[in-house]
Amino acid sequence: MTKLLRYFIITGIILSLSACDIAPLKKRDGSSAGSDQQNQYSTDGDSTGKYSSGAELSVESLNDPNSPLSQRIIYFDLDSSQVKENDRNIITTHAEFLVAHPDISIVLEGHADERGSREYNIALGEKRAKAVKQLMTLQGVADSQIQVISFGEERPVALGHDESAWSLNRRVEILYTGY
């Protein structure tokens, strides 16, 4: 009985210790946490050469086309507001940058393709933008740094009427206020 109890206590301690290990990943201070994530994501393969944590990027890099921060569009599948696995590192980079620069704020602009109901598409655009926002706030970005707006299908970037255009229009744009 006591043996079993001790077993549970020890397991509990180990579990809470590992929880502590994970926690800094989500916190603002952990620069090592940032590079951990970088290692994790750089294997995904679509980084632009030398990848650095968003936390280490300067404000100037916002205007640098070679900066990972220049990737500012997240694309979505039909009917879906689920962020694709491949796009999570883009969001993470921006989140890290925003955590390191709490005075900078962004607008997440949600969009949908032209098909179906306009009002549903406005709601879907908002849901997509909020899905991106949630991933950012989970990584420590302050709620006040992110504004969400949806244009639904009203502002397409591609004007065609087939899947190649529609897939470009189902998107969330990350817009840096004042940059």
Added chain:
Amino acid sequence: MLKKSLLIIFSWLLAQSAAQAILTIEITQGAEGAQPIAIVPFAWKGKGERPLSLKSIIAADLQRSGQFAPLAERDLISKPHSGSEVKYKTWRALNVGYLVVGSITRLQDDSFQVQFQLLDVFKGRQLAGYSIRSLNSGLRRTAHHISDIIYKTITGEEGAFNTHIAYITITRGKDNKKRYRLAIADADGYNEKIIFSSDKPLMSPSWSPDGTRLAYVSFSHGRPEIFVQNIFSAKREKLVSFKGLNNAPRWSPDGKYLAMTLSRDGNPEIYIMNVNSRKLTRITRSYAIDTEPEWLPNSEGLIFTSDRGGTPQLYEIPLRYYRASGRAKRITFEGNYNARASVSPDGRYIAMINRTQGRFRIAVLERESGLFNILTRGKLDESPSFAPNGRMIIYATEERYRGVLAAVSVDGRARQRLSFNKGDVREPVWSPFTMNK
């Protein structure tokens, strides 16, 4: 002889707007079994220039209804102008059931007396005869009024010819910038008037049940907000502007409430606002998207779009005293997408956007029987709206990638397309009957 006299003076209170959009109506499918009717050009009894052709307007109205097949002018065997001149026998030989004859007399510079008679060819007698006074500017409306009288006398149902449509147009300026306009026009597309114009998106117009106001969504301040505008005085008021979505306004049948979609409490939910007190009542609670509320007759419930089951479907929630009085239940099961409900004024049908095999078309559900029918043949059909007599549904479609309007009868037998000469047209909403009363 049955003869009523009506004095109707129509005055169009709206300021005359600039550049008129030119609209063409193409009957893409006439109904089988439409009733042949002969409309003789009205006699002109006056000096000076002959006013516009009432006959053409009436014939086009009746043809669009899908229930009548007006004779071409060249097929008219004679051109009588009053019942006493009609030789019924010769018209019977043409197998034409009904005959319309009439005349226009100038009273003063700007006003006319229009007389007409509707005759039953086989019975050889008059069914209706009216004398209507009309201003020059109101002659088109007088023609629609005559169409309504003919339609009601023969079918027993209200005609919807003297009603209006509201819609959104999008054009590109010389600077290639988009220009959005909220416009209204007669139900046959003539007399377009611009209600509001902006370089930011406009969407979701909804008529107040007395036909004097439009609620709509405008992005003029950079995000969606609900405005209400009087179409005569052009007085415009921002009604709803919470954080997040302020969308999909729909007026209650009594005009005292607006149903709408707000995401101020997190995600899009349906609310009802008392227009006078601005008091809000929340109707739905789900983690999914709930939007596009539409009223059932007598405010006994709302139909709305929700993706709580995965993809968007229509749900019905009962109301009592403008509060939810039961659980929402799903009412559509055909295809993997049903949205944007429009309820017929008698509550018998619900029109919607249906997606089946990747095509978006207008479908109609008969509420009592559950019968579900896809009515249209496009790929990107949207925004259905019932005519106030419940016989036709107007909707938005595309023609060579340009937004145009089209209409289809509830039984799918009559079809027509309304195309403007410029830009895209979308989100048509048919006015209630009461606009001119």
